[in-house]
Amino acid sequence: xxxxxxxxPFVKWAGGKRQLLPTLTELLPKxxxxxxxxxxxxxxxxxxxxxxxxxxxxxxxxxxxxxYNVIKNQADAxxxxxxxxxxxxxxxYEIRNLDRDLQIFSALTEVQRAARFxxxxxxxxxxxxxxxxxxxxxxSFGNYPAPNIVNAEGLYAVRDYLNRAQVHFMSGDFAYILExxxxxxxxxxxxxxxxxxxxxxxxxYNSKCFSMMDHIRLHWWCEQLTKRGIKFMQSNSYxxxxxxxxxxxxxxxxxxxxxxxxxGDGRGAVNEVIIRNYI
Ligand SMILES: C[S@@+](CC[C@H](N)C(=O)[O-])C[C@H]1O[C@@H](n2cnc3c(N)ncnc32)[C@H](O)[C@@H]1O
Numbered sequence: 001x002x003x004x005x006x007x008x009p010f011v012k013w014a015g016g017k018r019q020l021l022p023t024l025t026e027l028l029p030k031x032x033x034x035x036x037x038x039x040x041x042x043x044x045x046x047x048x049x050x051x052x053x054x055x056x057x058x059x060x061x062x063x064x065x066x067x068y069n070v071i072k073n074q075a076d077a078x079x080x081x082x083x084x085x086x087x088x089x090x091x092x093y094e095i096r097n098l099d100r101d102l103q104i105f106s107a108l109t110e111v112q113r114a115a116r117f118x119x120x121x122x123x124x125x126x127x128x129x130x131x132x133x134x135x136x137x138x139x140s141f142g143n144y145p146a147p148n149i150v151n152a153e154g155l156y157a158v159r160d161y162l163n164r165a166q167v168h169f170m171s172g173d174f175a176y177i178l179e180x181x182x183x184x185x186x187x188x189x190x191x192x193x194x195x196x197x198x199x200x201x202x203x204x205y206n207s208k209c210f211s212m213m214d215h216i217r218l219h220w221w222c223e224q225l226t227k228r229g230i231k232f233m234q235s236n237s238y239x240x241x242x243x244x245x246x247x248x249x250x251x252x253x254x255x256x257x258x259x260x261x262x263x264g265d266g267r268g269a270v271n272e273v274i275i276r277n278y279i
Contacts, residue, residue: 041064048158067118196237
């Protein structure tokens with residue numbers, strides 16, 4: 001299958017893995033990956049880097065997964081819609097506030113929802129995705145002079161990859177996609193990181209945070225995959241709890257540059273770990 005150079009993440013995404021790709025790639029299994037699985041897809045930096053022929057991908061954020069599906073199946077309509085969107089404060093709040101009225105929001109087409117999602121990502125402050133307890137997007141206008149609202153070339157490249165490969169999308173909790181995996185699959189986990197105790201690390205990708213219980217559940221699933229002979233690699237924070245949970249696995253310490261968090265600061269280098277059930 002032809003490798004599509006320009007197929008890259010179409011959203012800025014907190015915790016995006018672009019700059020760690022060389023390190024992650026070195027730590028992949030040596031044998032070719034027949035079935036790739038990414039249960040916390042986000043912007044999909046690893047998916048687009050590897051461009052596997054068969055992939056099962058998932059994210060709890062249903063607006064994000066809708067955008068992937070629309071790029072795959074209705075890219076022309078999406079681009080035409082985005083072309084009509086303006087980079088003004090008034091227009092931004094008009095689009096942002098569509099989710100304040102559930103009747104209006106549920107009447108939007110998939111294309112309109114995907115266009116809204118991409119537009120907000122390009123024009124809101126720091127490209128954050130943050131919703132309140134009611135699921136309403138609440139990041140303010142970024143006031144950027146010339147955001148790239150319509151990156152047609154990039155969107156078509158993503159469309160081409162998604163149509164050439166067999167990429168199966170799901171939106172739900174990470175556990176569902178793992179139940180269905182065939183033996184021989186490879187899983188890359190990039191969950192919202194466990195924050196360091198005392199830090200205010202950003203995990204609000206959707207209205208529900210990823211709690212300590214979720215990390216324990218994820219660890220349980222890693223044990224199940226290991227028993228089923230399925231290889232996995234996981235990125236997470238460098239914290240005593242993570243080190244202790246995964247003490248039976250291969251754990252590599254790496255340094256990453258943080259590019260977005262909830263305050264738009266915290267751009268220094270941070271320690272992270274890459275956990276594997278193989279070497
Ligand atoms: C660190 S980000 C992944 C970033 C991605 N690797 C990239 O390159 O952009 C974590 C993702 O997990 C998703 N998420 C949070 N809780 C989840 C859950 N319970 N199940 C599946 N996905 C979840 C978030 O919506 C977010 O997109």
